Amino acid sequence: MTKIWTVIKREYIQIVRTKGFIIGTVLGPVLMVALVAVPIILAVATGGEKKHYAVVDGTGEIYADFEAKLADYTLGDKGRRYTLEAYPAGPDLDARRAELSRKVLAKELSGYIYLPADLLTGGTAEYAALNVSDFDEIKRLGEALNGVVVEKRLKNEGLDPSKVAEYTRHVNVKMIKVTARGEQEDTGGTFAVAYILVLILYMTMFFYGAIIMRGVIEEKNNRVVEVILSSLRPFELMMGKVLGIAAVGLTQYGIWALFGILASSYGRSIAGGLVPAGAGGFKVPTIPTYIFIYFVVFFILGYFLYATIYAAVGAMVNSEKEAQHFLFPVSMMLVVPILMMMAVIKEPNGSLATVLSLVPFFAPILMLLRVCVLLPPLTQILASIVLLVLTILLVTWLGAKIYRVGILMYGKRPSLPEIVKWVRYR
């Protein structure tokens, strides 16, 4: 056992000391913050620019209200965002449009808006500009126009627009999660939490699995494995690696978790200063303890399952390139549950979800997902855990046999029947 500990120490120190690890661990949270903050800051800072539109009002009654509505839109302290110019359609609409197009191309106009005569009875308005991909802009104008037209229609029928607004007010629906512990309001946090936890699991297994595999291949390539095997059993070496890398992962996550906790206490005040009021509606959900516990359980089980698989794959090949051949099925085993996520969320207790979440290779991700969304019966959870543990033992046993033979084999990538022979080798 002490020998395994020595290997663990070596694996751990050799990685944690590298610049790569330090930068990655430090940059991780920085990146996370940046990914969220930067778009927000950008959106707030670049508010937009003033636009000057020509409007051809075929209805004859919209322009004035439209202009009045757009006058309310300001650009920070730069004053009005929109200035409009009315152009009568005239006898020749096409000529008018040609003229306006010319002006748009000459940049005298930001664009022009055409309101057909039958706009009030269901006609389609048109927005013409050099850039028609600014969906924000189109949305803004569309909403303004929509408001004006609906009001006009109501007034023409003798109805009071403000009363109608009250009658048609949108109904809000609040979500309340029913649990054995009582009811708890949910602002969509459950989904976010489930998604994030599953993503963490998924990325971890890919990332750290690859690190283990790379280490195994390197040891094969620089032949140090022969020297080590004169002191250790192959199983001890394999376990030392798996546990050592686990320690590295825990360290990195620990640091990030610490950062996360600090950030959520202090960060919200900083974020609040940067971001205008509209973004404040998102409530950071408290993660119930039981979810956290299951997360840890499935995280550990999932890690060991895939770490062992990756170690065995590394033992079979001589380079990462050769490994791709074997990694394909492994990647599939990790990707399938991600693809199934939506289906499982919709019907967490359906037969598809139940069956898939019991499959040991999918269990870490899918069972955890089910736990977050709708706690499955305890028997199912226990069943999947038991199956997982049995599979881990089986994979470890197989993996160790493959590892024991593979680490001393140099040559062509082994075929499946050859690998079966390896397992039978003494």
Add this chain to the structure above:
Amino acid sequence: MNALEIRHVTKRFGDFTAVGDLSLSVPAGSVYGLLGPNGAGKTTTIRMVMNILIPDEGTVQILGRTLDEDMKARIGYLPEDRGLYPKMKVGELILFLAEIKGVSRDRARRELDGWLRRFDLVDWRTKKVEQLSKGMQQKVQFIVTVIHRPDLIILDEPFAGLDPVNTKLLKDIMLEFRDEGRTIIFSTHRMEQIEMICDNICLINKSRMVLEGNLAQIKRQYGKNTVVLEYEGDGRFVAELPGVEKVDDYGKYMEVKLREAGDPQEILRQAAGRLRVNRFEVQEPSLNAIFIEKVGVSHD
């Protein structure tokens, strides 16, 4: 007691027999040479001794017992291809490998200091292994092999990459170990190294044992009468002389194997008469010659 006993050991990989019915004995406190062409089965044999591979048939007894994990601490192994972590620092690497042999950290540090000084590597202690030359790495490899004071030391091509000074250093150390009562098994292609320090040898070819036993006895068995001649001139006539069984002629140097009745003095007279003789010596056959005879392949 024999340090190593291999009896009727066979190892197959599928249809290919790497080692076939091999038996050899290594007396404790001796230097044993394992030789043979590439692919003969030397490395496979060594791996079976190290319990990295398990024989299909036969037994391997080390220090009187079957190898188990605990015994690994008493054995040192230097593999043919250098096996070191390139990105680790020299000192760290040696300490790590010593620790997994079961040496305590403190003891390992003390031994390390001694060995680094002896091999003149003190300045390289904190450098990464990949920064060292091949020869220096080989020295580090050797330190790793012996730092835990093993009773049985197995070396596969230990002199690879070493200059003459370090080769001599290594040889001196090996003889020191022998005098301390430890056992050394080393495998190499270089005949002159074997001849100089081995007490016993085993010659393997194509998975089979060809020769085994005490080196001096083997040489005596393979012909007492061998004459070495360094000369100038045309020496082809020597092969036709009566009493001569066989001649290995290299142009300025020849080994003459005499028949049972052959008389070295006659050769000398004949040679001196027709050649300019720079050196004449009656000697036991060189291992190289024995090798050529038994294996049929030149191997130097």
